[in-house]
Amino acid sequence: MNELLTLDAAELARRLHAREVSSVEVTRAHLERIEAVDGNGDGDGGPDGVHAFLHVDAEGALAAAEAADRAIADGGPASALAGVPIALKDNLTTIDMPTTCASRILEGWRPPYDATVVARLRAAGLVPLGKTNLDEFAMGSSTENSAFGPSRNPWDLSRIPGGSGGGSSAAVAAGEAPLALGSDTGGSIRQPGAVTGTVGVKPTYGTVSRFGLVAFSSSLDQIGPCARSVLDAALLHEVIGGHDPRDQTSVDAPLPPVVEAALAGARGDLAGVRVGVVSQFAGEGYQPGVSAAFTDAVRVLGELGADVVEVSCPSFSYALPAYYLIAPSEASSNLARFDAMRYGLRVGDDGTRSTDDVMSLTREVGFGAEVKRRIMIGTYALSAGSYDALYGKAQRARTLIVRDFTAAFETCDVLVSPTTPTTAFPIGERADDPLAIYLADLCTIPSNLAGNAALSVPCGTSADDGLPVGLQVMAPALADDRAYRVAAAYETARGESTGPRIPELRALEGSR
Amino acid sequence: MSDITRDDVAHLARLARLAVTDDELDTFSRQIDAIVDTVSAVGDIPDDVPPTAQVVPQTNVLRPDATEPSLPREAALAGAPAAEEGRFRVPRILGEEL
Numbered sequence: 001m002n003e004l005l006t007l008d009a010a011e012l013a014r015r016l017h018a019r020e021v022s023s024v025e026v027t028r029a030h031l032e033r034i035e036a037v038d039g040n041g042d043g044d045g046g047p048d049g050v051h052a053f054l055h056v057d058a059e060g061a062l063a064a065a066e067a068a069d070r071a072i073a074d075g076g077p078a079s080a081l082a083g084v085p086i087a088l089k090d091n092l093t094t095i096d097m098p099t100t101c102a103s104r105i106l107e108g109w110r111p112p113y114d115a116t117v118v119a120r121l122r123a124a125g126l127v128p129l130g131k132t133n134l135d136e137f138a139m140g141s142s143t144e145n146s147a148f149g150p151s152r153n154p155w156d157l158s159r160i161p162g163g164s165g166g167g168s169s170a171a172v173a174a175g176e177a178p179l180a181l182g183s184d185t186g187g188s189i190r191q192p193g194a195v196t197g198t199v200g201v202k203p204t205y206g207t208v209s210r211f212g213l214v215a216f217s218s219s220l221d222q223i224g225p226c227a228r229s230v231l232d233a234a235l236l237h238e239v240i241g242g243h244d245p246r247d248q249t250s251v252d253a254p255l256p257p258v259v260e261a262a263l264a265g266a267r268g269d270l271a272g273v274r275v276g277v278v279s280q281f282a283g284e285g286y287q288p289g290v291s292a293a294f295t296d297a298v299r300v301l302g303e304l305g306a307d308v309v310e311v312s313c314p315s316f317s318y319a320l321p322a323y324y325l326i327a328p329s330e331a332s333s334n335l336a337r338f339d340a341m342r343y344g345l346r347v348g349d350d351g352t353r354s355t356d357d358v359m360s361l362t363r364e365v366g367f368g369a370e371v372k373r374r375i376m377i378g379t380y381a382l383s384a385g386s387y388d389a390l391y392g393k394a395q396r397a398r399t400l401i402v403r404d405f406t407a408a409f410e411t412c413d414v415l416v417s418p419t420t421p422t423t424a425f426p427i428g429e430r431a432d433d434p435l436a437i438y439l440a441d442l443c444t445i446p447s448n449l450a451g452n453a454a455l456s457v458p459c460g461t462s463a464d465d466g467l468p469v470g471l472q473v474m475a476p477a478l479a480d481d482r483a484y485r486v487a488a489a490y491e492t493a494r495g496e497s498t499g500p501r502i503p504e505l506r507a508l509e510g511s512r
Numbered sequence: 513m514s515d516i517t518r519d520d521v522a523h524l525a526r527l528a529r530l531a532v533t534d535d536e537l538d539t540f541s542r543q544i545d546a547i548v549d550t551v552s553a554v555g556d557i558p559d560d561v562p563p564t565a566q567v568v569p570q571t572n573v574l575r576p577d578a579t580e581p582s583l584p585r586e587a588a589l590a591g592a593p594a595a596e597e598g599r600f601r602v603p604r605i606l607g608e609e610l
Contacts, residue, residue: 112587206568219566248573249566321551332528339529341602346593355603356529364531369539372532376524377544377551380516383527393554395563402564434543435550451567477567 004029005175006502009084009232012178016072016083023065023072023083027127030085031058034129034176037154051151052161052171054090056130057097061085068125080235082125087177089168090131091138092223093212094118097128101214102146103136105338105345105366115212116247117181117223117240124239129177132167136368137335138188138216140164141440142427145370150427153196155467155503159424162192162440168226169196175502179236180226185217186323187420187444189224190456194419194470197458197503199233199487201225202444204477205451206251208237209244217330218249220323220448228502230457230488234262237480253478256453261481265488271305273486276412280316281443287422289462293469294418297459300493301416301486311408311415315400316446322397323445324438325381329391332378335371338363373434398449405450409476414486417443419456419470443472453480457487460494516545 004012004026015021034056039049068083088094091101093111100106114122121128135145143151143166153161154174161170165182169192172180182189184202193200201224208223215221225236241255277298282291302308340346340362341355348361367375381390408415420440430436447454452474459471471490475483521541525532532540585598594601 109591112583112590245575249568249570251568251570318554318557321553324547324551325554336529340593342588342600343591344593349594349603351603353603355605357531358603360526360529360531363529364533367530369536372525372528372530372536373540373543373547375528375530376521376540377547379524379528380520380544380548381551383524389555390548390551392563393557394551395565396557396559396561397554398564399561400557402567435546449567 001175001502001504002029002033005033007178008229009081009178009227010229010235012084013081013235017078019072023068023127024062026083027061027065027085027129030129030177031056031061037174038176048152048157050154050157050170050174050176051149052132052167052174052176053087053130054100054102054133054148054167055097057128060096061127061129064122064127068127071125079124079239081239083127084179085127085129085177086121087129087132087168087171087180088118089134089165089180089182091134091183091214092118092181093214094128094131097131099131099214101137102134102148103366103368103371104147105362106343107345109344111212113212116209116244118212120240126179126239132165132171132180134167135164136371137214137331138164138183138185139331139370139374141187141191141437142430143167144427144431145368147368152427153424155197156424159426159467160195162195162424164188165226166192169193169198169200172196172198172226172228173503178228179232181223181240182226183213183221183223184448185220185327186448187441189226190444190454190470190472191420191440193226193456195424195468197468199227199230199455199457201233201237201455202447202453203237203241203480204251204453206249207253207255207478207480208241209247209250211244211246215334217327218334219330220327222448230484230491231259231262231266233455234258234484256478256481258481258484261484262488265485266492268489268492269305270301270486270489273306273414274412275301275306275308275486276311276408276415277308278316278408278415278417279310279312280314281417285421285439285442286418287462287464289464290418290422290469293460293462294471297471297490298416300490304489304493306486309412311412313404313408313446315397315404318397319401319446319449320438320442322394322401322449323441324377325390325394326398326449328374328378329381330378332375332382335375338366370434401446402450405446405452405476413475414482415474417472419443419472423462423465423467423469447474452477453483455483455487457491459490516541516548
């Protein structure tokens with residue numbers, strides 16, 4: 001494998017700034033890697049690839065790379081990540097590439113504007129390679145709900161790469177991109193990060209603009225970085241974060257010093273940091289190999305000087321039910337905009353049908369099963385007869401979860417848990433059981449409901465199956481830097497002992 | 513049991529503008545019934561707990577009352593399934609028989 005594909009974004013950036021390598025070379029290497037391992041995902045029985053990408057813009061990427069090379073050569077104040085390639089989840093609007101949300105209803109749609117995060121990336125000289133696969137409208141935990149076929153886990157192509165942002169995490173894990181952006185509504189950045197052995201960060205709600213993120217559940221959605229190191233995630237976080245007047249929920253507060261925290265953490269000292277192990281995230285349903293890897297990670301944090309205590313968050317048992325009421329409720333409202341009138345698919349407009357009929361036919365054909373299920377559950381939860389018993393109660397559950405976090409953060413600086421109860425499951429294994437798939441987000445959902453910061457950092461592999469496990473680090477709102485510090489210290493202590501960061505795609509490459 | 517029936521799902525689908533098929537009514541009623549059963553666990557939370565709708569400590573965010581360039585008409589119409597004379601073309605919206 002080309003060495004450029006194995007480097008962290010920080011090291012790539014250093015070489016780019018030192019002009020030891022050009023962005024065009026780096027970009028071309030990644031485009032070739034995509035060509036070699038991404039495959040077509042056409043399910044023809046052949047050795048389908050990772051299928052991380054729904055769209056690759058080689059021409060646009062090389063043009064952006066040339067511009068970055070010129071900016072660096074001019075010696076101007078090129079940003080820290082100028083010239084580094086990046087992959088974008090396909091629910092972020094891009095003016096020069098289609099944005100489909102992995103849905104037939106938006107197939108081929110080209111947005112008239114860039115998302116704020118995309119505009120910020122471009123301004124910082126990063127090089128967008130293309131758009132990555134996801135569960136349709138980010139609803140899912142496996143990418144199996146993509147209308148264009150699932151992505152595959154680079155560690156084992158027969159397994160899911162997590163979701164909804166499985167494409168972004170798989171691209172980073174497979175060396176197709178050093179960085180990617182995801183969106184996390186119930187764990188869609190952290191859970192794919194955990195099962196692909198990569199880093200995924202959900203920043204504090206409101207600290208990264210959602211303008212241009214196709215809305216799923218507006219009170220929960222948060223854009224964040226995917227990377228192969230904690231420092232890389234922090235560098236990207238700094239590019240995309242900060243107040244945006246075009247997002248009404250954008251918090252007008254200084255971004256926490258995440259890069260500084262990642263650098264400080266990498267020096268390895270956690271003396272005096274109070275780490276709380278959430279006692280509810282263990283026991284039944286947790287794969288033994290995941291629990292063992294997590295226990296070992298907690299031991300390492302202790303060795304680094306952290307004071308480890310157990311904390312109880314009893315109301316977290318309400319998180320999953322509350323989430324699967326609040327998210328579908330907000331989704332049922334947000335997805336009303338797909339009405340076959342202003343953009344996207346229109347079906348059955350033959351001059352005899354009414355607007356209502358055309359809308360209903362279009363949405364029936366354009367949406368997949370999970371999206372329809374969630375729209376109807378949301379419609380039910382918000383209907384007059386159920387509102388108080390379901391949606392209203394879910395909002396009260398949210399209050400209890402916020403209170404549990406508040407109490408826990410009175411005695412702890414950060415909380416830790418496994419990111420997800422199991423490693424990557426085989427594609428298709430839970431296909432007929434939506435509730436089984438929902439369990440993948442058990443540990444990640446509370447931080448979406450409470451809005452605090454949380455990330456997943458690789459913590460080795462499970463002894464059961466050799467697949468990656470993630471350590472989740474949660475921090476209070478606007479204290480994202482604490483999670484970065486602890487994760488960076490842990491990452492440094494763990495070193496390279498648990499295997500390659502970029503798994504070789506043996507089955508795939510051997511067949512070509 | 514929450515007892516979501518086939519008819520309930522048909523009603524929800526109409527409200528949500530989804531022209532679901534007969535087969536889907538069977539599958540969705542079974543699945544949605546199981547999901548609603550699970551999520552109903554929130555029902556035992558006492559009503560004296562106040563609701564939380566969102567977690568950002570701000571309300572009524574206003575911007576300066578100043579004009580800014582808006583999306584050009586061509587750009588707004590570029591992704592439309594049908595456009596005519598600089599407008600979105602839509603099917604008839606009134607219920608009269610043809």
